[in-house]
Amino acid sequence: MIEASTDGRIQRGDATRRAILRRAVDIASVEGLDGLSIGRLATDLQVSKSGVFAHFGAKQELQLATIRAARAIVDDHVVRPALEVAPGLDRLRTLLDRWLRYSQDRVFPGGCFFFAAQAEFDARPGPVRDAITESGSQWTRLVESCVREAAQLGELAADTDPAQLCFELTAFLDAANLFSLLHDDPLAYERARVAIRARLRFPTPG
Amino acid sequence: MIEASTDGRIQRGDATRRAILRRAVDIASVEGLDGLSIGRLATDLQVSKSGVFAHFGAKQELQLATIRAARAIVDDHVVRPALEVAPGLDRLRTLLDRWLRYSQDRVFPGGCFFFAAQAEFDARPGPVRDAITESGSQWTRLVESCVREAAQLGELAADTDPAQLCFELTAFLDAANLFSLLHDDPLAYERARVAIRARLRFPTPG
């Protein structure tokens, strides 16, 4: 249990921290987690640079906190709504559709935060990369488990390879996110939906 | 016709420029085109910062030249070999396979240069972004034209939508590139190959 603090100082600090992180995730989704700078953050929020810095103690801590803040937002928009649907094909479809809407609605101005972060750190070592890959692994496991449940319920072909299908489905998501951003073309999301629909249609003879 | 210069100064300058750009594409594939810095480049190559700078006159010109250099490398490894194969399914398969090998062989240490660059600039305006999106468009057109040729030759299902299939195929490529980098797992390339094979198999009844 986390008790709500009655200490006005801490409440004020938390509010500031939230404001910083809300701005941080938006900046990072566009400029990258490395492009995110403390001075820029301070200027945007009209506070002092040292004030921002004091909340995290180090640039890397700011980056890690930004990742955690982004995760909370994705959980709100994508994961939790899907988990409210009964396991099976419905949940899987909801999960994928929620992700596409989360990306398309530009919850982050730079599209999916984690796609940007993954692409930025995919070839660099360090704790920031580790935090990003861990988030990626959890997302993959979630999608794969939804596929597996749907298959076990007989809502997908019996010979379905969950890991393979998961790879293909998430490939469509990321491709739609990237293409729509690069070419400012929402048609990419329609392409992803078409591809997903075809891939999740139970193969009927004839 | 471009005449080979006999001016030793210019030849030396060209050699230096090539060395700079070869290092630049490698750095940029890992750290990003923005992470690429003139000072870092000079230190790595053991030349003066102003010497590097003089070759380009501005950071942005260095970035644009780096993009052109990367294109030449991709053309060598992927595009040209595929265009040597007769149009149709063979050419399409060659193109996709060459791309997967180019990514997997880490021709650039950070995987596909253009995937990294696209993800970095997909939400930022400017000439660098424009150059990257243009390269992306040309790649898409190439893949799509190969699909279209294969379809017209009757090597793909008659109801094939070239743009849609192109979207799905390139989605598999990018996903393999990203996943293999993030999790240091070559299995991603196998998944992409499986997905591509299934997608390019002419649907036979039964």
Next chain:
DNA sequence: AAGTTGTACGAACGATCGTACTATTACTTT
């Protein structure tokens, strides 16, 4: 009321960034 704690500020640090100017050196042209 006195003392403690937590937030935020302002100034300054060394490092690095991109860029601008001025040699210096090597080669070509006349």
Next chain:
DNA sequence: AAAGTAATAGTACGATCGTTCGTACAACTT
């Protein structure tokens, strides 16, 4: 041999980076 040109080096600039430090002030504890 002299003049000219191109590549590279050297130095310095203003800006920004992450970080440190001392301080002011508000809020809580005793």
